[in-house]
Amino acid sequence: AQSVTQLDSQVPVFEEAPVELRCNYSSSVSVYLFWYVQYPNQGLQLLLKYLSGSTLVESINGFEAEFNKSQTSFHLRKPSVHISDTAEYFCAVRSQFGNEKLTFGTGTRLTIIP
C-alpha cells in the first residue's frame, strides 16, 4: 500500500517569489510519482511525472520537482510564481508493480498575492 502526505494545505506566496510545495510518500515498493494541478473550476491536469532516470523533472511552465529516494520526497518548486499559478496542486504515486491504484495527497492550495 502507498500513502502520500502533503503537509501544507494552503501556501500563500507573493508574485515573483519562489515557492516549494512539499510531498512525501510511503511505499514498500518502487513507485512512479506525479504532480497534478487543478485550476479554479477546472479538472485535474498532469503537471509533471517521475518514472526513472534523472531525478529532476521539469514542466513546460517553469515548475520542477526532484525525486529524493532516501527522503521519500518529491517536492515541487518554482523560482518565480505568477498570478496564473493560483491553483490546487496534488502529489500522487502509483506502484511500479502490482496494484494499479493512483494514490493522491490531500492537496496544497497555492494562492499568489499580487
Place this chain on the structure above:
Amino acid sequence: GAGVSQSPSNKVTEKGKDVELRCDPISGHTALYWYRQSLGQGLEFLIYFQGNSAPDKSGLPSDRFSAERTGGSVSTLTIQRTQQEDSAVYLCASRQGAARGTEAFFGQGTRLTVV
C-alpha cells in the same frame, strides 16, 4: 473523443433517490478509475477497472455504491439511496494501460448534490 467525458456535469438529487454517473474514457484506454473529491478531503479512490474487470474496488464506501464497465469503454457509477454525505465531485480518469508509467487523464467531473 479527445478527452475523458463525464455526464452529467451537475446533478442535484433528493435524499434516498438513486443516481447514475457516466464516464466515457479516451478511446483505446484500457484502465479506468473513479475518484471522489469532497471539500477539504482531497481525492478519494473508489474503484479501478482494467478492461471490463474491476481488480480493485476497495475504495467503494458502502454497498450502496457500484460501478460497471462495458465493452472496455463506458463506465457507470451508481449510487443507490443517496445520502447527504454522498455530495461531492465524482471524477473519472482513464489511462492507456499498456505501459505502467503512462499518465491518467481526468474528466471534468460530475458535481453531485444530495438535498
